[in-house]
Amino acid sequence: MxxxxxxxxxxxxxxxxxxxxxPPVAAEAGARPVDVQLLSITxxxxxxxxxxxxxxxxxxxxxxxxxxxxxxxxxxxxxxxxxxxxxxxxxxxxxxxxxxxxxxxxxxxxxxxxxxxxxxxxxxxxxxxxxxxxxxxxxxxxxxxxxxxxxxxxxxxxxxxxxxxxxxxxxxxxxxxxxxxxxxxxxxxxxxxxxxxxxxxxxxxxxxxxxxxxxxxxxxxxxxxxxxxxxxxxxxxxxxxxxxxxxxxxxxxxxxxxxxxxxxxxxxxxxxxxxxxxxxxxxxxxxxxxxxxxxxxxxxxxxxxxxxxxxxxxxxxxxxxxxxxxxxxxxxxxxxxxxxxxxxxxxxxxxxxxxxxxxxxxxxxxxKGLETAAKPVGKITGDLTRARDTDGESTLGNLVADVELADSRRTPGGGADLAMVAVAPAKGSNSLRADLKYTGDGTVTLGQAWNTWGYANPVLTVSVKGSQLEQALEQQWQAQANGTVRFAPLAVSGNVRFSYDLAKPVGDRVLPENVLIDGQPLDPAKTYRLAGLAYTLIGADGYSAFAGYTDAVRGERDYEAFRDYLRNGPVSPPALDRAVALNANG
Structure with a gap:
């Protein structure tokens, strides 16, 4: 007290x-103070x-x-x-x-x-x-x-x-x-x-x-x-x-x-x-x-x-x-x-x-929460997991990138050219929270979808230069103070393919001509529309390449975007063919 x-x-x-x-209150000689109690929560x-x-x-x-x-x-x-x-x-x-x-x-x-x-x-x-x-x-x-x-x-x-x-x-x-x-x-x-x-x-x-x-x-x-x-x-x-x-x-x-x-x-x-x-x-x-x-x-x-x-x-x-x-x-x-x-x-x-x-x-x-969580929202044809291959790809990561792209393209003013997802961020929390396994006839409930991806973040679509996209892909490999290199892969949407060379030094492993968006090489000087979670784009995941983006448009939150995507299913696990190592041995 x-x-x-x-x-x-x-x-x-x-x-x-x-x-x-x-209006003023009339003066009263010896008037007693008025008690006012304020009660608050936050x-x-x-x-x-x-x-x-x-x-x-x-x-x-x-x-x-x-x-x-x-x-x-x-x-x-x-x-x-x-x-x-x-x-x-x-x-x-x-x-x-x-x-x-x-x-x-x-x-x-x-x-x-x-x-x-x-x-x-x-x-x-x-x-x-x-x-x-x-x-x-x-x-x-x-x-x-x-x-x-x-x-x-x-x-x-x-x-x-x-x-x-x-x-x-x-x-x-x-x-x-x-x-x-x-x-x-x-x-x-x-x-x-x-x-x-x-x-x-x-x-x-x-x-x-x-x-x-x-x-x-x-x-x-x-x-x-x-x-x-x-x-x-x-x-x-x-x-x-x-x-x-x-x-x-x-x-x-x-x-x-x-x-x-x-x-x-x-x-x-x-x-x-x-x-x-x-x-x-x-x-x-x-x-x-x-x-x-x-x-x-x-x-x-x-x-x-x-x-x-x-x-x-x-x-x-x-x-x-x-x-x-x-x-x-x-x-x-x-x-x-x-x-x-x-x-x-x-x-x-x-x-x-x-x-x-x-x-x-x-x-x-x-x-009612238990009842709502049990309601079906869509179907899958196979497991969607966070397990990553040597290129950093996972079926869940790739799918989420596709979810972001789809959300952007149905959002007025969105129109993304591609999407990126931090599947093993260098810092912060991971939006991929649980595997989504195929059971029974593949039905996915709202509760399962809710627990799989997201932390109430909106999908943003922003304008960035091609050089920033190249830099973001380079930032998948981050040199540590102890001399090691941390691999923090980014999943890309299904219309993107890129290759990298582990024999090259950190910061020089991805060439623009080896990044294809809808079959066309990345142009460092061109402006692209990129979809991603706000958490990633503002740098909270540890990727600074997106700094200075412009023309941000907000789409759905991750929860709703994922639910909408599943409703248009059935959804199949994406192939793990979006990233390829040119020299896997380094």
Missing amino acids: RFFRSGIAMAAGVCLAGLATV DFHGYIRPHNDAANGTIKDSQGNTLVVGGAPYIATHLKNLRAGHENSITFSAGDNFSGWPTEVSQHADEPTIEFLNRIGTDFTTVGNHELDRSLEFLRDHMGKGKCFGVIGVDSCFTDSSGRLFHGADFAISTANITRKGSTRPVLEPYVIKWVKAGWRRIPVGFINLTTPTTVNGSTSYQPSLDNLALVETADKYAAKLRRMGVKAIVANVHEGGTTTGDFYDQCANPSGPVMDFARQASPDIDAIVTGHWHAPFNCSIPDPAGNPRPVVEAAFHGKLINEINLKIDPRTRDVIRSQTVSTNHPVTRDVPADPDMVKMVDYWTA
Whole structure:
């Protein structure tokens, strides 16, 4: 528990279309402060089901003891207990609610997460980077408004645990710094104003919602049609605007990362990271900063530019913690009394009764997850495996390259000439996650396809020079500090053939004339359209050759692209004939 002692906090500004200037509250001699409770979670990622593994279901207390935490039934109970006795309580999220990793959530278009957030009485959320893992339209129209897409009950708009068809969020989704490319106007409402009771009057509290600037170029949230505005400048702009409107109690709800060196969930040891820099620079009118993104537990007090401390908090991830900030607002000035602000991170322990309605909800989606995962999505005629031959080819790797090419060619503006897949990347994680074996009549279920390839990355199509493609093929062999050479092969689509010479030095093993695309030699000066996962193209796999690509077009995510390809089957294992060694002995 932390107290933040300073002078009276000024407030920061945010804008709500059509809201008039807030009238002042009449002065009252000796008026008692108004109590306002803020309850927040962050980076929930659809973890409605209580998890029992150490990474997702535990957290350390101040003594180093391990607490078992998390799960929707326990979050609901803790929220109910925390709200007890509070007339003014506001519940919100610091982003990354969606793109659930648990399959019972992710295979249902994250709709179970929305049901959970609606049920716990969420008032609003900022947009995290993972809120944009599909598209702005998916976030705004499907998640926000309940608009269906694809086949109802198969692709979206599933029946929830209460028997209702998905209807979208009952809460506001907000961000001040995500815009259309070339615009400075936010794509969603930049802030939220909540009114709290002060006797028979009401006082406004403004929440500026912000999204990490790494979003639009992130590997999963890559959105070439969107742009990010800078955090500090955007926060200051809306803080000033809110202030002019008469909103003086202001909170920044920022999906941006910070960290500390302590393990305890309610500590602040050596704070660092971009959100801590933000906290030191953002307008003194902002009274508290709630954060997310780096999955860290901390409860800090960081001085604002005027030297006054204010809480900077993060409630870990996956529903392990609930942060509580208690503000006291002077009813005469409508300002937060900073010296009386208290902040606490509460562990979502499982030593309380599980909320029975939430237990039913979790059981419903868990069972539905098993049912959905068992649905057939296509057929194969033989094993698709990650086993690589001496040229680095595998049946699964080659197939995935074909999947990327097909996705690009059906995406408006895509039109790839070829595709590449990192099948044994020099760094990062491998998108080829499991073999897909032929069993029975070759039927592939959604669950099998989901587990075979992908990590929620979009297929991008970009423009690169032929010289970059040659360089990428050269980077399959990477010299190591100990003098060895690491082989990090790239799979290519079926319209590509290339040969290489191991007798040549690293960096000079592939000649342009030995790379054929649709039967034509690679032209180093020509511009080609290349399809690949965003993770690979931005260099996260360890291939720098693609840097400087242009004209990016986003296709489907890997999961959906693979499913669509299988639906057009049956799919046969590709031949391993796309890479040939000219001198295999080196």
